[in-house]
Amino acid sequence: MTRRHLLFSIPFVLRAQGGTPPARFQGALGYHGNRRHSVLFGGQGANRALLGDTWVWDGRRWERYAGDGPPPRAGHAMAYHPSSKQLLLAGGQGADGPLNDLWLWDGRQWFQGPSGPMDARRNHALFTHYENDRVMLTGGYAKSTLEPLDDVWEWNGRSWRELYAMGPVPRSSAGVAWYPPRKSALMIGGHAGERGFRADTWLWERSNWNHFLLDQLPPPRYLHAVAGVENRDAVLLFGGVGEDGFPLGDTWIFESKVWKYLELKNTPGARAGAAACWDGARKRLLLFGGAADPAEPLGDFWSFDGGSWAWDKIG
Numbered sequence: 001m002t003r004r005h006l007l008f009s010i011p012f013v014l015r016a017q018g019g020t021p022p023a024r025f026q027g028a029l030g031y032h033g034n035r036r037h038s039v040l041f042g043g044q045g046a047n048r049a050l051l052g053d054t055w056v057w058d059g060r061r062w063e064r065y066a067g068d069g070p071p072p073r074a075g076h077a078m079a080y081h082p083s084s085k086q087l088l089l090a091g092g093q094g095a096d097g098p099l100n101d102l103w104l105w106d107g108r109q110w111f112q113g114p115s116g117p118m119d120a121r122r123n124h125a126l127f128t129h130y131e132n133d134r135v136m137l138t139g140g141y142a143k144s145t146l147e148p149l150d151d152v153w154e155w156n157g158r159s160w161r162e163l164y165a166m167g168p169v170p171r172s173s174a175g176v177a178w179y180p181p182r183k184s185a186l187m188i189g190g191h192a193g194e195r196g197f198r199a200d201t202w203l204w205e206r207s208n209w210n211h212f213l214l215d216q217l218p219p220p221r222y223l224h225a226v227a228g229v230e231n232r233d234a235v236l237l238f239g240g241v242g243e244d245g246f247p248l249g250d251t252w253i254f255e256s257k258v259w260k261y262l263e264l265k266n267t268p269g270a271r272a273g274a275a276a277c278w279d280g281a282r283k284r285l286l287l288f289g290g291a292a293d294p295a296e297p298l299g300d301f302w303s304f305d306g307g308s309w310a311w312d313k314i315g
Contacts, residue, residue, distance in 0.1 A: 020062050020315070021055045022046070023299030025291035026123075026223070028092075029275035030078030034085040035107035036281040040288055041089060043275070044074040045297060050095060054110070059282050069110040070103040071095075077126035078277075079135045084157040088113075088135050093122040098142060102155075116160045118153050123172040123223075131183045132206060133157075139190065141172045146193045148172045152204075167209025168202050169195055175226025177235045177278075179203065179254070184210075186235050186254060191222035197243045198222070201254070216259050218252045219243070225276035225290070229253070229306040231283045236304060238287065241272045247292045248272070251304075251311070267311050268302050283307075 027043025040055040040062075052072030054065035070076075076092025076099075087105040091098065100120035102113035116137075124140025135155040141148055150170035152163045174190030184203040192198050197220035201212040224240025234255040242248045249270030251262045268274070274290030285304040291297045301314040 019064075021053070021064075021288065021299065021301075022051070023297040024051055024074075024275075024289045025294060025297040026074040026273040027051065027275045027289060028076050028078040028089065029277045029286060029288055030087045030089070030105075031080060031277045031279055032085075032087045032105065032107050033080050033082060033280060037107075038277055038279055038286055039078070039087055039105055040275060041070065041078065042073050042076060042092065043289065043297070044273075044291075044294070048294065050074060050093075054105075057279075057286070059279070065109075067109050070101070070112075071099075073099060075122035075140075077124055077137075079126040079128045081128065081133070081135045081155065081157055082130060083133050086157075088126065088155065090116070090126050090137060091121050091124055091140065098122045114159065116153065118151060118160065118162070119149065121149060124149070125174050125176040125187065127176040127185045127204075128178060129154075129185055129204065129206075130178060136185065136204060138204075139171050139174060144193075145172075148191065148193045163207060165208045168200060168211070169198070171198055171222075173222035173224075174198070175224050175237060175240075176204075177226045177228040178230070179228070179235055180230060180233045181257075186212075188218070188226060188235075188237055188254070189221050189224060189240065196220070197241075201259070212257070214257075214259060218250070218259055218261070219248070221248060223272035224248070225274040225287055227276040227285050227287075228278045229285055229304065230278055230280065232306040234306065236276075236285055238268065238276070239271050239274060239290065246270075247290075253309075262309060264309070264311060266313075268300065268313075269298075271298060274298075279303075 024043030050072035073092035171190035221240035271290035
C-alpha cells in the first residue's frame, strides 16, 4: 500500500450499514459512566465520505442506534458530564464546513443542546474535569489550518462559559485525558499551524494551564489517540501523524510523572485519527479505526489492558 500524507477532505455523506461499525477516520468514542457503555459516532468513511451513525458497545457486542441524531461529521469530540449523566458531542467538520452545535446522549437517545457562542471548529479537544464537574473545550481549527485556536470553554450542564487562561500555544488535534494523581486533565502534542508539530505536556487544573516540564517526551505528533488508563493512574498515547507526515504506531504511557515508551509485540498498526476512550466498567481502554492512508480507513477494534500492559484485538 502506498503511504500518503493524511489530508482532510470530505465531499459527501455516507450512511453506514451492517451489524458492526464500518471503517472510519477521525470518528469519536466516548464512555457513558451511568449506562456503562461506550458510544462511537461519525467520522470519515470509505471514499472520504462523512458518517452520521451511532454505535453502542456494551462490552460484548455492538448495537446500532436507529433513532435521530447529530448530522454527519468528522473531527468532532466527545466527553461525559458526570452530574447530568450526559455524554456530550461538540463541533466537527460537517458537509458545509466546521460546526459549533452540541448534542447530548442520555444513554438511550440523542438530544440537541444549545449551540455554543464559540467559533465553529474541528479537531478540538473536549474533556471532563471530574473535580469541577465540568466539560472543557479548547483549541481546534475554525477556518484556516495556519491559525489554530487557543480559547477555553466550560460546560456546566446547562450552558457554556469562556475562561481566560494563559497556557499552551494555539493548536488542533491534541490528545487530552483525565490524570487522577493530579486531579487534572493532561494534554499532549497537537498541531500548532505555522509553529508545527508539538510534543509538550500540559495540565488543566481547576482554572488554568500548568506546563509539565519533563526530561523525556514522545516525538511530536497530532491526530494521536489519548485516553486514561484509570486503574493504573496513567494516560496512554498511541499513534498519530509524525513530523514527516506519515502515521505512527508507537505506544506511550504517562505514569508517575514520566512518559515511558512501551515496546509491545501485539499492537494496532500505525495509524492516525483513531477514536479512543476508557471503559470504566471493564477497566480497559478502547480504540477503534483510524487510517494509515486517508483513502483506506480502518475498522479494527482494540482494547488495552492496564493490568498486563497489553493490546488485544476484539473480534
